[in-house]
Amino acid sequence: MAGAKRKKVTIVDVAAKAGVSKTTISRYLNGKFEYMSEESRQRIADVIEELGYRPNSLARSLKSKQSFVLGVIVSDITSPFSPILLKGISDCCDRYGYRILIANSDDEPRKERDYIMNMIDQSVDGIILNTTGGNDEFLRETADMGMKFVLADRTIDLDLFDTVHSADRDAIGQMMRYLKGVGYESVGFFTQPLTNSTRINRCQIFREVYGSYFDGMAQVYFLEKKQRDANVMQEFMRRNIDTKHAIFTGNGVATMRVVQTMRDLGIRFPQETGLCGFDDWEWMNLVGGGLTTIALPTYDVGKECVKRMMHLLNYSRAGEPRRVELPCTLQIRHST
Amino acid sequence: MAGAKRKKVTIVDVAAKAGVSKTTISRYLNGKFEYMSEESRQRIADVIEELGYRPNSLARSLKSKQSFVLGVIVSDITSPFSPILLKGISDCCDRYGYRILIANSDDEPRKERDYIMNMIDQSVDGIILNTTGGNDEFLRETADMGMKFVLADRTIDLDLFDTVHSADRDAIGQMMRYLKGVGYESVGFFTQPLTNSTRINRCQIFREVYGSYFDGMAQVYFLEKKQRDANVMQEFMRRNIDTKHAIFTGNGVATMRVVQTMRDLGIRFPQETGLCGFDDWEWMNLVGGGLTTIALPTYDVGKECVKRMMHLLNYSRAGEPRRVELPCTLQIRHST
């Protein structure tokens, strides 16, 4: 009958119809066939099939203290980064039979905190966190209470959690070497304000290694309000007027703003300045003959997070928190 | 102590410490303060605070048959469409105190089916589905069993579910009128293969309305394998050589492939052909002076899906399934 919300069939229904106790059904469900006659085994299989029985995960989790659900909190779901990460996580979870509860913190520590608590209330087995960075102490406490965390992409100061991210130092080194190799004499680093660990880290590395490749001081330019982008750009052009110079952006959003600004100002690449940067998004192949970029291993970061989590879950406190770095790939195109 | 997985505090702990029965605690948790002395009420509040007690959602859901979790299945999480939809859903869910379990079907009906069953096992209260379109019969059965569905963006033939999507007919009409207004004489529709309801629908509408704006037959071009894109493009150019012509793409991916092909072939817009299409992604403002596009109300689609779901959940079978259409916005830029 359409609309007839038939009652869910439970383990007792199966037991009754199969003429055994629910204990036996439970054993069957958990694959403990050693303790069961071939006959029972077969009859149970039939009855389950016939009744279309499906075990209730809630009840199961309540009893067994394992929900096979992981929480995932991303800092900005609308960023092109997040979907790739999520796909890596999701695909890998499938292999292990885990589901994912997803939340979006919007880079607000308060939301992040709330979601973490909610997820704990829901008994997730662990949380993969692309953290805002504003809850360090809370994370420590929560971890102390037994919750498992793996940090994706972003780090925190506490050396307490497994962390998976891209090998930015190596990538920056490669890019600098390449730029020098093709004749550039100075490079300016364009970044959004240093409000998270990824930005801080990349900027820091740029400063550290700059001297190994080029003369002069490392130049860093900040993209704050959009209206000021043109000024920042012009300052860069002015200061580097008598060298062959390139722009190195800290991420895809910065790249986009630089491209937009250059278009507005009528500055052409690679003729007037080189352009390259972190993040290799599809459209970057379409503007002005293609952009030279650093492609991040985001999908693999997701995958690796899940693997680390499985490790934590199965081998418990297996020692010191590990930091996994995955390699980036240089995509050399027309803009440099 | 670090690592000391202290035992979760439960309702009985609170009851004991507050010197009342767990019934009273339960009442407190559910806001039934009428049945409680002001004194108890205060003491319970204190104890909960002191113990850091948080109710276990699993146990609560198991008993009450309400999990406050919605399932969301998107057909392709890496598409730029999905994150916006998810943000709309997520933001709106927050307001109603719902959490979301997310899955990615990869446009595979088999996965979609598996995820739906999983979600039911997890006792989600309802499922918001951006469907592959390959599970119509299964959806019908599942709905008959009492599960609530709201379809996001994509439709199925069965007129059985609430559906929320963009007002494509209206958008196409606007675009055609605009193109005609600025002097175009013929328009070719470029689309990926018609493998889902959105593509089918847009193509169908284009064909239907073409005659109201332009002379001649409606032309539809299919982007199948990438290697053949150039041929398709050249055929379009050849057939429309003696009219002022434009390309109208069925979605953002199609737009990207067209842009790429035009670049490879050295065809310039708007000089040699106009270009416009569905989807307004950020980079579209950056190529060749900006693309004329149809911006979709994706965020609002997500929001509206949740609202429909809340309606279903609270007012049960409130009548005929409704189809909600949300308006698109024409973004006129340099490419037409």
Add this chain to the structure above:
DNA sequence: TTGTACGCGTTATCAG
């Protein structure tokens, strides 16, 4: 205004 006792659907511990 408060408490007792049972049930939600499973799993785990026994004893046969």
Add this chain to the structure above:
DNA sequence: CTGATAACGCGTACAA
């Protein structure tokens, strides 16, 4: 090999 029976943490008649 199998089956009572007691949890898991919470909600709710029903009784007091």
